[in-house]
Amino acid sequence: AQSVAQPEDQVNVAEGNPLTVKCTYSVSGNPYLFWYVQYPNRGLQFLLKYITGDNLVKGSYGFEAEFNKSQTSFHLKKPSALVSDSALYFCAVRDPIKAAGNKLTFGGGTRVLVKP
């Protein structure tokens, strides 16, 4: 069975500094990986995905993620964090088995706090 780990419950960063949110995964077969962000009292908002191809994936709002197969990691990054990036971030993996459909397995989430 697939699994996702987000080792940090919270990440604190000063506005303007680089932001990194870590994610490692375990899956049999080719991984399909996603990042979502959740603001208070809101649903999850899609940021980016890795299906195949370039290891550096660019997404919404200036976010990007680096896929590293050997380290089974998919870390989310932003070169210069904004206060408005403060939110809860989720990494997710999709089961590569076709029969599993769209089922996503999520990590526990990382709360990001960007201080002015």
Added chain:
Amino acid sequence: KAGVTQTPRYLIKTRGQQVTLSCSPISGHRSVSWYQQTPGQGLQFLFEYFSETQRNKGNFPGRFSGRQFSNSRSEMNVSTLELGDSALYLCASSFGTAPSYEQYFGPGTRLTVT
């Protein structure tokens, strides 16, 4: 395009009652998935429907059920509510089931069981 809508947004029920939550996917999307979000268990997959058929089901008791209509709208039902069912229930829609199709989430229904 309008996003995924969920009704109601907030709900308070008593133990033993049943509840029905509704989800309207993005126009043209045929896949609808449901997730439960709690502080303790995080985000957990409940089930997915595609073209009115349940494709996949998570590890939840039979009290949790769902269905999808011909217009792709979906409902989930929880019978004999327990205190532990208090959660944010999220619905997600997708155009199809290929990995290239990302899922878009609604704002959720906050269910409180007292």
